[in-house]
Amino acid sequence: MADALRPRALIAGAGIAGLAAALALDKVGYRVAVFERARELEEVGAGLQLSPNAIRALEALGLAAELQSVGVAARDVTLRSGRTGAVLARIPVEASDGTGYRSLHRAALQAMLLRAVRSRETIDLRLGAGLVDLTETERGVDLRFDGGEPETASLFVAADGVHSRAASRLGLKPPRHTGATALRYLVRRPVEPTSPGIEAWLGPRRHAVSYPLGDGESCNLVLIQPEAQPDAKGFQNWNAELRAGIDAGTALGTWPILTVDARERMMPRRHVVFVGDAAHAMAPYAAQGAAMALEDAVVLAACVSSGVPLPASLSRFADLRRPRIARVMRRVAFHRLVYHLPTPLSLARDLALAQRSPTSLRADLAWLYDWMPPRLAPLRD
Secondary structure: OOHHHOOEEEEEOOOHHHHHHHHHHHHOOOEEEEEEOOOOOOOOOOEEEEOHHHHHHHHHOOOHHHHOOOOEEEOEEEEEEOOOOOEEEEEEOOOOOOOOEEEEEHHHHHHHHHHHHHOOOOEEEEEOOOEEEEEEOOOOEEEEEOOOOOEEEOEEEEOOOOOOHHHHHOOOOOOEEEEEEEEEEEEEOOOOOOOOOEEEEEEOOEEEEEEEOOOOOEEEEEEEEEOOOOOHHHHOOOOHHHHHHHHHOEEEEEEEEEEOOHHHHOOOOOOEEEOOHHHHOOOHHHOOHHHHHHHHHHHHHHHHOOOOOHHHHHHHHHHHHHHHHHHHHHHHHHHHHHHOOOOOHHHHHHHHHHOOOHHHHHHHOHHHHOOOOOOOOOOOO
8 A cells, every 4th residue: 555545543652552553553544643742752661571472472572583682481370378488379471372471671671562563664763752632523633742743644543541641631520549569679680490480479458569670680579559558568577578679679669550431441432442451440450451452452453454444443342352351450440359369268279279180270361361463454445
């Protein structure tokens, strides 16, 4: 398709969701411009986990080779008692087809996506350009960004995070607190091939997660606890190994865990679509925030390249994504409940986990990890 005839897509946000959406839309033939409010794309955030569904989405974007050079592969997640450190279960996290699971620094994933975006001459990345205003019309979307001329596009993708300006401009509900907060630490220690991989310590009203970041010498440690608790004192009587990690770690900061009304954000519009945290910010209990953003990007591109009018394409996208996001959020709520059970309910949980086989534990998440991305075909002339 001639460049002049390619439809135009504008994207707000150059995080994981926005960069992935840019790559996916470029792949199917859109002219893409990404507008990011930050003047520089800095290495922010701590670690994240890429489950098999996320890895397949990245492979669909053509990043299979790059994936091999980032992060650390994991075969299971070890659940431990927060008080004693005893192993409660090892949950297999590889998919049934062998697709793996990786832990890595968030900046490593963003840098990989950014390199791919900057290698595409057909993607225009503009920094220091936050969204100022947007108006959806019958023919498309009229937008204004900081320091720029008015822009018009047939498709606008809001990938501007949990505090989405696009959502605010459209009068949608703001994010809300979940009542939990995350304390993040960077723990410097050698990560040998035999070192523990992803570990989670469970306890009443709180839990901790640790995993290597892929540089061979550091781990991400996250403490999840009630929002009213500003420090790690709630973990002072927990397992000594966990306490040693907290004491040795460098505190990276405290983040309130927010969510949004996904049903409202994902209602289909004629020319505007929300993806990633802007659409469905979720608590990290199932480690699916990045995965859902990557899935969004691939599914969106497949829908809008199908040859049907854009409003029908975005309606199809909503029909595909809303049930899956709702199911993931139910799983998030389930993990929050089960991880934070008090005694004696936690004893029943521990006994139930001890009686489960790895095969049955893997089956619990097959619907999530076995997801397959759609094929990204170019737009028809």
